[in-house]
Amino acid sequence: MVRAISAKTLLASVRQPDPWFGLKYNMNLYRGCQHGCIYCDTRSECYGIDDLDDVAVKINALQLLQQELPRKRVKGVIGYGSMNDCYQPLEAELCLMRGALEIIARHGFPVHILTKSDLVLRDLDLLRQISRTYAAVSLTVTTADDALAGKVEPGAPPPSARLAAIGQLSREGILSGAMLMPVLPFIEDSLENVLGVVHGVHRAGGRYIVAAFGMTLRDRQREYYYGQLDRWFPGLSQRYRQRYGERYSAAANGAHQLESAFRDECSRLGIATRMPLYEPLAAVQHRLL
Numbered sequence: 001m002v003r004a005i006s007a008k009t010l011l012a013s014v015r016q017p018d019p020w021f022g023l024k025y026n027m028n029l030y031r032g033c034q035h036g037c038i039y040c041d042t043r044s045e046c047y048g049i050d051d052l053d054d055v056a057v058k059i060n061a062l063q064l065l066q067q068e069l070p071r072k073r074v075k076g077v078i079g080y081g082s083m084n085d086c087y088q089p090l091e092a093e094l095c096l097m098r099g100a101l102e103i104i105a106r107h108g109f110p111v112h113i114l115t116k117s118d119l120v121l122r123d124l125d126l127l128r129q130i131s132r133t134y135a136a137v138s139l140t141v142t143t144a145d146d147a148l149a150g151k152v153e154p155g156a157p158p159p160s161a162r163l164a165a166i167g168q169l170s171r172e173g174i175l176s177g178a179m180l181m182p183v184l185p186f187i188e189d190s191l192e193n194v195l196g197v198v199h200g201v202h203r204a205g206g207r208y209i210v211a212a213f214g215m216t217l218r219d220r221q222r223e224y225y226y227g228q229l230d231r232w233f234p235g236l237s238q239r240y241r242q243r244y245g246e247r248y249s250a251a252a253n254g255a256h257q258l259e260s261a262f263r264d265e266c267s268r269l270g271i272a273t274r275m276p277l278y279e280p281l282a283a284v285q286h287r288l289l
């Protein structure tokens with residue numbers, strides 16, 4: 001289901017320094033997400049989204065952005081992609097993200113986009129423009145196996161398309177890489193799976209992979225996830241219950257060994273394991289003096 005809502009504000013300031021993506025602002029054009037990943041944390045009760053598939057479109061988002069952006073004194077990185085995917089299928093028709101990027105390009109703000117969709121390639125022209133300031137595009141790839149992704153990320157384009165997008169963005173000179181997170185215990189936490197992602201990103205020409213070896217589990221999100229495990233991986237929810245109980249943080253099996261093998265392989269292939277962050281011109285000049 002899709003419905004229109006009117007938002008009061010759009011750009012939220014990120015209060016704490018963000019060491020992962022260097023974000024200063026965050027914005028959501030949609031509420032809910034058509035990608036329907038079985039592990040999606042947005043189903044947690046604290047976010048107040050009863051049904052992730054019930055997508056609300058912020059119809060006044062571009063007007064709000066037009067008003068709010070010129071008032072921001074600090075030209076910090078604007079982030080997309082928390083709690084919904086800004087390139088979910090609806091975006092192909094609505095072009096809200098494209099409109100937002102046009103406004104951002106006009107005002108010279110840097111951006112970081114996190115997505116699971118190669119629809120981001122539609123906006124290459126704008127990303128090229130924004131990358132004169134700073135544009136980074138991270139594609140989430142939790143497995144290089146298209147068939148497995150079809151079970152755990154059923155509404156998103158397959159990882160082969162995401163890796164191809166990393167390739168095209170990189171060839172166009174736009175900073176691009178992958179987020180390897182979550183790594184689902186008993187499903188994606190094999191060395192073969194992790195290295196499969198590393199090699200796929202390397203072949204595509206991606207600059208970085210940021211990884212976290214495990215997942216989070218809580219209330220409604222956990223319930224939904226276990227239901228999907230029963231559907232696709234019979235018997236597995238029982239193993240999760242025994243291993244993780246009520247714990248929020250569910251580490252992958254052999255997380256430390258996996259992380260160490262991941263880092264070794266990335267270092268051998270020259271892939272960064274942190275995202276190169278935006279540095280305002282003043283900071284760069286200061287370093288050079």
Ligand code: SF4
Nearest residue numbers: 033035036037040084
């Ligand atoms: S793409 Fe992200 S926000 Fe959308 S369902 Fe998947 S995990 Fe959730």
